[in-house]
Amino acid sequence: MKKIYCPKCGIDVEYHIEKNTIREYKGVKLNVIENIAVCDECSEHIFEKDIEEDNLKRLYKEYKIKAGLITPEEIVTMREKHNLSQRELTAILGWGKMTLNRYERGSVQNKAHNETLKLIIEDEDYLARLAELTYDRGEIEERTYSKVRKDYVSIERELKDIIVKELLSKPSINNGFKCFDIDKLENVISYIASKVNNLTKTSVNKYLSFIDFANFCENQNSITGLSYVKSTYGPTIIGKKYELIISLDEKYYTTEEERDDYTKVTIHSKNNFDMSSFKPQEMEVIDTVIEKLKNLSVGKISKMSHEEDGWKSTGMNKVISYEYAENLKLLNKN
Ligand SMILES: [Zn+2]
Secondary structure (H helix, E strand, C coil): CCCEEECCCCEEECEEEEEEEEEEECCEEEEEEEEEEEECCCCCEECCHHHHHHHHHHHHHHHHHHCCCCCHHHHHHHHHHCCCCHHHHHHHHCCCCCHHHHHHCCCCCCHHHHHHHHHHHHCHHHHHHHHHHHHHCCCCCHHHHHHHHHHHHHHHHHHHHHHHHHHCCCCCCCCCCCCCCHHHHHHHHHHHHHHCCCCEHHHHHHHHHHHHHHHHHHHCCCCCCCCEEEECCEEEEHHHCHHHHHHCCCCEEEEEEECCCCEEEEEEECCCCCCCCCCHHHHHHHHHHHHHHCCCCHHHHHHHHHCCHHHHHCCCCCECCHHHHHHCHHHCCC
16 A cells, blocks of 8 residues: 555555544434544554545535435536536526536535525426526526527427417307417517506406407407406406416516415516517507506406406306407497
């Protein structure tokens, strides 16, 4: 065995290894054997860099597993999956230059960093959002953003496919004689959210149903091709599909606020709507409905929807036929 320097003896000495068991680290119970170099001449413990690094590596590894922390292997796997370099992921996370490098080599991450790592490993959408934020601030290059965004778009695509599959039906009086059009729906929600300060999960259902029914009244078909059912607070998108629809996030995003007995979900526009596929007469209907509703509370809008024939004449949870659009009271009011 090679000799190492013993500070006490003042010379290079022969040494042997003694074992010690570490049973606890940072309050977590473990069972890690640590190797200690001992001087053959004076029996003092000698600090030896390679042995010590190996001890720490094994200690941290077991600690991370026992404490439920993200392991270096998990970080590297996630990074390689997206083909991101350490430098690129560091930039997305906004961490210190060497932080990620240290974690990947085994250092124990702090709690906040561990939560962030957990989120980006478990939720690709979260990673994509982080990347979008840093990209918007000019802190990462488009090439880096596109690596993450690729997955992001495909999740969005998948979600859209599910929504379309569940909502597409043959043109009939129940959908305003129009095939469900998810692109128009997305754009019109983004457009409404850009004009209305307080567009909530509840009120977006009312805006959309009033717009579709008003367009049916004026132009003989709906705009989105959605069917609406009678619910307690007014017409809502059939099958509660508004939950999925508002979770799309290319053109709008939602924020949540905890209230006493419910979570208030507000929809915000990303202001990237494209209304070029809407006919001028459709835009006129959309703008008219927004003008009539935008200064009213959600409660008031809900109440107005209860005055419509469609809501009054339809059974609870049943589809409201567009035939009732003919006498839409909203359009008579000034
Ligand atoms: Zn010695």
